[in-house]
Amino acid sequence: MKKGLLVAIALGVSVLMFSSVALAEITTSGSVEWKIYGSDENTSVSTWGLIGEVASPVFKYGDVRMHYDVLLTSGAWEAKFAPRIRLDKSPEIVEDDGSYLKVYFDSSSLTLQPRLDYGVFDVYSYGWFGAIDGAANIPKEAGVKLDVPFHPLDMDLKLVANSTVVFKNTGGTWGWGNQETKWNYGVGLSFDVEPLSVAVQGVTTDVTDATWYGSSYGGKLEVDLAPVTINAQWVSWSPEGTGLSDGSGVYGKVGYALDEGLGDLALEYKGCDEHFNGANFGPTPDKYKKIAGTYTYPLAEAVNMSLTVASVDKGMDDGAFTEYEVKFAASF
Secondary structure, three states, X not given: OXXXXXXXXXXXXXXXXXXXXXXXXXXXXXXXXXXXEEEOOOOEEEEOOEEEEOOOOEEEOOOEEEEEEEEEEEOOEEEEEOOEEEOOXXXXXXXXXXXXXXXXXXXXXXXXXXXXXXXXOOOOEOOHHHOOOEOOOOOOEEEEEEEEEEXXXXXXXXXXXXXXXXXXXXXXXXXXXXXXXXXXXXEEEEEEEOOEEEEEEEEEEOOOOXXXXXXXXXXXXXXXXXXXXXXXXXXXEEEOOOOOOOEEEEEEEEEEEOOOOOOEEEEXXXXXXXXXXXXXXOOOOOOEEEEEEEEEEEEEOOEEEEEEEEEEEOOOOOOOEEXXXXXXXXXX
C-alpha cells in the first residue's frame, strides 16, 4: 500500500514538473564498427601462473554505441538526458556522462552535471598496464560548471568544481575514522579568431589517491587552413605525492582533406614522459609514444572505411611494436 502511494506521488510530481516544459528536441545517434587488427607486439601474459605470448586477434571488438538524447527547455532552464549505451565488449554498460541541467543568465550559464571530470585536452597517458588510458583530470563526481562567454572578443571562460569525500587520516577515498570533503577545481579559457583557435586549461585536486593528485595544466592550438588542419597540445602535471616528479606530454595531429569523394589523410602523435605516463601510481619504466597514420575513405553517405598503421611504445620496457587496423564504421 505504501509503495503504491509513493509511486502515485512520484507520478503526480512528475506531471506537475513537466506540464509546463516545452519538448524542444529529441535526437538519436549511434555507431557500429567492425575491425581487422594485427600487431607484432612481443610481450607475454600470465594465466594461472603460466607465461604465454600474446596473440593478435585478427577480428577485433568494434565500438558499438547508441546515443539517445532528450533535450527539454522551460524558460531559462535546459535539461538534457543523454545515455550512452555501450554494447561492444563485456561488460555491456550504459554510461551517462552527457546528461546535465543548465540555467541561462544574461551573460553566463551554469551547468549542474551528475558526472564531471573535466579532462585536460587529448594528451594521453597509458599508465601501468593500461590502467589510466586517458587524459589528466579531476575525480569524476557530481559538479558544477560556470560558462562565461565574451562575445565581442570570441572568448569563453569555464570554471568547474566538484567535491570528493575522503578520510582524514589518509586524505584519500580509503582509510578509517572521520571523513571530510575536499574540493576539486578546473578552469579553461578559449579564444577564437579565424583560422586559429587557442585554449588553456587547468585542473587541481587534493585527493591523495586520485590518479592526478596535484595540478595539471596545458595549452592547445588549432589551425584550419583547408584542406589542411593542425592540432597541437601540451600538458604538464605537477604532483603533490612524495617521491613523484613533474611530468608532461604532447599531442599533435595534421589532417588533409583530399578532393571530394577521395577521403582524408591524418598523421597523429601521442607522447609523454615516464612521470606523466604513470601519474600518481609512480613513473613507468619508459616513455609512452605512439605515431599513427590513417586514411579514411567514404564508402557511402554514413559508412566509412579507414586504414591505420601505428608504431607504439607503451612505456612498459618491452619495446616498440607495429599495429595495423582496418575499420568499417557506420554512423547515423
